[in-house]
Amino acid sequence: MGDAKKLYIKTYGCQMNVYDSERMAEALGGQGYEPTGTPDDADMILLNTCHIREKAAEKVYSELGRFKGLKAANPDLKIGVAGCVAQAEGEEIMRRQPMVDLVVGPQSYHRLPELEAKAGGGAKALDTDFPQEDKFDHLARRPKASRGPTAFLTVQEGCDKFCAFCVVPYTRGAEASRPAERILEEARDLVERGVREITLLGQNVNAYHGAEGGLAGLIWALEKIDGLERIRFTTSHPNDMDEALIEAHGTCDKLMPYLHLPVQSGSDKMLKAMNRKHTRDQYFALIERLRAARPDLLLSGDFIVGFPGETGADFEDTMDLVRAVGYGQAYSFKYSPRPGTPAAERAQVEPEVATERLYRLQELLGQQQRAAQDAMLGRTVKVLFEKPGRLEGQMGGKSEYLHAVHVHAPDAQRGDIRAVKVTESAANSLGGTLAD
Ligand code: 5AD
Numbered sequence: 489m490g491d492a493k494k495l496y497i498k499t500y501g502c503q504m505n506v507y508d509s510e511r512m513a514e515a516l517g518g519q520g521y522e523p524t525g526t527p528d529d530a531d532m533i534l535l536n537t538c539h540i541r542e543k544a545a546e547k548v549y550s551e552l553g554r555f556k557g558l559k560a561a562n563p564d565l566k567i568g569v570a571g572c573v574a575q576a577e578g579e580e581i582m583r584r585q586p587m588v589d590l591v592v593g594p595q596s597y598h599r600l601p602e603l604e605a606k607a608g609g610g611a612k613a614l615d616t617d618f619p620q621e622d623k624f625d626h627l628a629r630r631p632k633a634s635r636g637p638t639a640f641l642t643v644q645e646g647c648d649k650f651c652a653f654c655v656v657p658y659t660r661g662a663e664a665s666r667p668a669e670r671i672l673e674e675a676r677d678l679v680e681r682g683v684r685e686i687t688l689l690g691q692n693v694n695a696y697h698g699a700e701g702g703l704a705g706l707i708w709a710l711e712k713i714d715g716l717e718r719i720r721f722t723t724s725h726p727n728d729m730d731e732a733l734i735e736a737h738g739t740c741d742k743l744m745p746y747l748h749l750p751v752q753s754g755s756d757k758m759l760k761a762m763n764r765k766h767t768r769d770q771y772f773a774l775i776e777r778l779r780a781a782r783p784d785l786l787l788s789g790d791f792i793v794g795f796p797g798e799t800g801a802d803f804e805d806t807m808d809l810v811r812a813v814g815y816g817q818a819y820s821f822k823y824s825p826r827p828g829t830p831a832a833e834r835a836q837v838e839p840e841v842a843t844e845r846l847y848r849l850q851e852l853l854g855q856q857q858r859a860a861q862d863a864m865l866g867r868t869v870k871v872l873f874e875k876p877g878r879l880e881g882q883m884g885g886k887s888e889y890l891h892a893v894h895v896h897a898p899d900a901q902r903g904d905i906r907a908v909k910v911t912e913s914a915a916n917s918l919g920g921t922l923a924d
């Protein structure tokens with residue numbers, strides 16, 4: 489083991505990047521790298537970056553600046569930038585930060601071992617192609633070591649929706665679905681290694697079309713895997729919620745009652761300007777159908793305030809939509825112009841106005857999140873235990889609704905699913921007692 493090289497990966501952004509980082513670490517394992525939790529003793533540093541909102545690139549450059557001393561002390565240290573900033577900035581990264589040895593876009597990770605071999609000692613390696621082949625086919629298979637009870641699994645990447653604010657169609661490219669057989673194989677492998685819950689990932693995951701019956705078809709195929717107990721998926725576009733997927737929320741026991749379904753705005757005018765291709769009423773109708781299929785569905789969303797052209801009345805429409813729907817959890821952002829996207833060219837809302845709107849929206853969403861959590865008091869939920877809690881004999885995990893739950897359960901193991909009666913609702917988690 490003594491001569492294993494050390495790999496430090498820092499991951500920014502979404503869960504797809506978390507998944508990609510895991511797969512990159514495995515791929516580089518074949519080059520003799522082992523993961524390390526600190527850049528200080530690393531032989532290779534990889535920043536897996538996100539470009540979704542502003543200043544992402546600037547953050548990467550300043551983070552790189554902090555590695556200067558490490559590079560000076562160890563000239564063999566290889567520094568790489570992966571992810572969406574790598575895709576968007578390309579060679580510019582090496583021009584601005586000459587200590588970067590390697591730049592790799594999100595669709596080229598299968599070429600990482602070659603790039604790693606090529607980079608270093610003054611040589612640079614760059615790959616920001618959008619190759620036709622499935623990068624995951626070419627990545628090293630996950631080694632058979634056991635692992636925690638939850639896992640991400642990317643099934644779809646890219647997006648053809650072209651929302652006017654979003655860089656994803658440019659950084660991750662056109663929509664592409666992995667074949668169902670590969671996904672099922674990977675899922676079975678994960679389950680053999682102790683995984684009980686899989687979250688299917690995609691920038692527009694419900695546009696998945698690699699299985700007959702789309703995402704619902706894939707979910708039903710996964711449902712048949714013994715030992716896999718829970719299925720989730722994220723992130724979805726309202727227009728791709730087909731009938732079969734809605735129905736699955738009512739009929740598939742393994743599909744958890746939690747859905748992240750971003751609407752971005754409650755104003756029809758803004759939805760149109762954002763190129764979301766649906767109205768607020770269509771969104772309400774969809775929520776109604778989902779709740780008819782699964783009355784206890786916990787909804788999560790994303791919102792953007794201060795999108796170009798947003799008036800006070802448009803913003804009130806968003807507040808009104810939020811009150812009407814009732815979210816258990818949500819993310820909200822100030823609009824941030826992304827170079828190359830249509831909305832970046834439009835007249836911008838005053839930053840102070842956007843800040844004030846964000847503050848009001850977050851207050852409302854915070855109250856709803858709190859209320860949804862408090863509504864669990866007295867109920868019995870099923871908790872998948874993921875890790876020991878802070879207190880002696882305590883276990884922590886997630887309920888069906890993705891609430892964090894802590895419980896005194898000295899006999900429980902990671903990976904157990906137990907009934908828990910909720911007795912406490914704290915700031916960001918629930919507490920309870922075993923009920924089985
Ligand atoms: N500005 C602000 N928020 C954005 N998002 C995507 N692009 C932007 C942008 N330019 C948000 C959307 C999306 C989430 C992943 O990030 O709400 O759903």
Ligand code: SF4
Binds near residue numbers: 649650691692725
């Ligand atoms: Fe971006 Fe999602 Fe719109 Fe696709 S659907 S362009 S990923 S916000």
